[in-house]
Amino acid sequence: MNIDFEFLGDTLSKLLAAVPTTLGLFFASLIVGGMLSLVIVAMRVSPNWALNRFARGYILVFRGSPLLIQMFLVYYGLGQFPAVRESFLWPLLRVPYVCAIVSLALCTAGYTAEIIRGGLQSVPHGQIEAALAVGMSRWTVLRRIIAPITLRYALPAYSTEAVLLVKSTALASLVTVWDVTGVAQQIIQRTYRTMEVFICAAAIYLVLNFIIVRALGMLEKKLSPHLRDRNATSATAQKKSSSVALKAATVPDSQHIDS
Amino acid sequence: MNTSTSIALSATNIHKSFGDAHVLKGISLDAHEGDVISILGASGSGKSTFLRCINMLETPDDGEVKLAGEAIEMKRGRDGRLQPGNRKQVDRIRSQLGMVFQSFNLWSHMTVMQNVIEGPLRVQKRTRAECVEEAEQLLTKVGLYEKRDAYPAHLSGGQQQRVAIARALAMHPKVMLFDEPTSALDPELVGEVLRVMRALAEEGRTMLVVTHEMGFARHVSNRVMFLHQGQVDAEGTPDDLFNGRCSERFQQFVSSHHSRAAN
Numbered sequence: 001m002n003i004d005f006e007f008l009g010d011t012l013s014k015l016l017a018a019v020p021t022t023l024g025l026f027f028a029s030l031i032v033g034g035m036l037s038l039v040i041v042a043m044r045v046s047p048n049w050a051l052n053r054f055a056r057g058y059i060l061v062f063r064g065s066p067l068l069i070q071m072f073l074v075y076y077g078l079g080q081f082p083a084v085r086e087s088f089l090w091p092l093l094r095v096p097y098v099c100a101i102v103s104l105a106l107c108t109a110g111y112t113a114e115i116i117r118g119g120l121q122s123v124p125h126g127q128i129e130a131a132l133a134v135g136m137s138r139w140t141v142l143r144r145i146i147a148p149i150t151l152r153y154a155l156p157a158y159s160t161e162a163v164l165l166v167k168s169t170a171l172a173s174l175v176t177v178w179d180v181t182g183v184a185q186q187i188i189q190r191t192y193r194t195m196e197v198f199i200c201a202a203a204i205y206l207v208l209n210f211i212i213v214r215a216l217g218m219l220e221k222k223l224s225p226h227l228r229d230r231n232a233t234s235a236t237a238q239k240k241s242s243s244v245a246l247k248a249a250t251v252p253d254s255q256h257i258d259s
Numbered sequence: 260m261n262t263s264t265s266i267a268l269s270a271t272n273i274h275k276s277f278g279d280a281h282v283l284k285g286i287s288l289d290a291h292e293g294d295v296i297s298i299l300g301a302s303g304s305g306k307s308t309f310l311r312c313i314n315m316l317e318t319p320d321d322g323e324v325k326l327a328g329e330a331i332e333m334k335r336g337r338d339g340r341l342q343p344g345n346r347k348q349v350d351r352i353r354s355q356l357g358m359v360f361q362s363f364n365l366w367s368h369m370t371v372m373q374n375v376i377e378g379p380l381r382v383q384k385r386t387r388a389e390c391v392e393e394a395e396q397l398l399t400k401v402g403l404y405e406k407r408d409a410y411p412a413h414l415s416g417g418q419q420q421r422v423a424i425a426r427a428l429a430m431h432p433k434v435m436l437f438d439e440p441t442s443a444l445d446p447e448l449v450g451e452v453l454r455v456m457r458a459l460a461e462e463g464r465t466m467l468v469v470t471h472e473m474g475f476a477r478h479v480s481n482r483v484m485f486l487h488q489g490q491v492d493a494e495g496t497p498d499d500l501f502n503g504r505c506s507e508r509f510q511q512f513v514s515s516h517h518s519r520a521a522n
Contacts, residue, residue: 130366133353135352136382148368
């Protein structure tokens with residue numbers, strides 16, 4: 001098989017033109033889903049029985065059922081209810097792009113809520129007690145101690161969720177959104193050249209995810225100087241002997257996190 | 260006993276149960292200003308729980324706590340047990356009680372300096388410049404000024420505990436509560452923490468110290484309270500207690516500690 005560079009270049013430029021749509025789906029559902037997940041996790045850890053059960057049910061449903069079906073239900077299903085069609089939300093909810101964002105956000109909120117809950121559980125109880133003992137209000141403890149520590153614990157798992165979300169945006173093509181995958185299928189229908197087109201599309205997702213993983217990795221590193229090699233962070237430690245530096249540098253990052 | 264000075268802290272008839280275990284069976288304590296009171300007892304005798312009831316980290320089932328004459332408002336819940344009546348008041352009282360924990364509990368995501376200024380900054384709403392200046396003095400006092408930009412994970416246990424003491428002092432507490440401050444430390448690190456505590460005692464700070472350090476109880480504190488199974492078994496000056504004018508149980512406790520130290 002000869003490589004048709006002209007076709008590849010043409011395909012790539014068409015697919016790149018759809019990247020803003022894919023990124024729009026990603027960021028909108030990341031932000032909306034992120035905010036929703038805070039509500040869900042607050043309910044999930046609430047002592048209130050009803051709120052707790054609701055959150056558990058929500059997580060069960062949105063993690064346990066296929067995203068594609070959720071998207072079809074939002075896109076095809078909601079319009080069957082007259083109440084929805086007559087509501088002020090209808091001009092929004094009949095747009096495929098909005099439907100895709102809504103279902104992506106609903107789904108990622110379920111996963112993100114569980115990731116945040118895992119982070120919350122790993123906040124050492126003693127550090128919360130220490131904050132209470134200096135007289136911080138419960139809100140201040142949440143803002144200054146619990147939230148920052150949770151963020152640091154949750155970030156590695158959250159970066160996985162972000163990557164999955166980028167890939168999930170491809171499903172939006174099935175509710176007629178012209179994202180990267182949608183445009184790819186359009187080209188294939190016209191040219192029957194499946195291989196080249198999908199490889200170009202996959203490469204685009206790969207680059208997007210690479211950038212996202214690196215960005216979140218940098219954020220993680222910036223937020224966690226206390227878990228890093230001490231020689232890299234504290235000025236006083238620079239005086240330490242090079243043998244100590246070598247030893248510390250060879251310890252993998254994961255061990256710092258585990259300890 | 261310092262009866263001439265006013266009472267800084269009083270706890271009256273404190274009861275606490277966890278499930279069926281009646282951990283505290285009516286413990287009372289008056290600490291006058293400048294008192295250094297060591298609270299001793301075997302593990303499970305309730306000494307840590309008693310200390311934690313004073314700043315409401317554990318809610319006593321019954322009894323009263325007063326700081327400088329102000330009683331912590333309590334109300335009785337439906338189950339008949341007490342609960343704090345006014346959360347704001349509890350927060351305010353806690354800010355006047357400096358607590359030092361067995362496991363240090365420094366905030367792991369903050370530097371030493373941030374740990375020390377956090378309380379004064381967020382709770383007392385003092386200016387940052389003022390907090391930092393005072394924190395520098397306190398860190399110098401505990402011998403850790405050079406470590407002000409280090410993170411807790413990069414410090415030894417003894418250093419972490421000295422930071423925790425500086426953090427508590429930064430709030431200008433009326434009374435300091437120490438919950439087994441040296442129990443989690445390697446033996447060679449105990450001394451540095453005890454030296455700081457001794458210096459605080461010599462400044463005339465009011466301190467309640469739950470400890471296993473017999474030397475501290477005997478030579479630094481001016482009063483000793485010995486708990487056994489949730490009750491006060493013996494109480495008095497170290498002189499009285501350690502020189503045999505006390506319960507047999509206390510003597511056994513002390514001699515078991517000595518034999519352990521000798522091994």
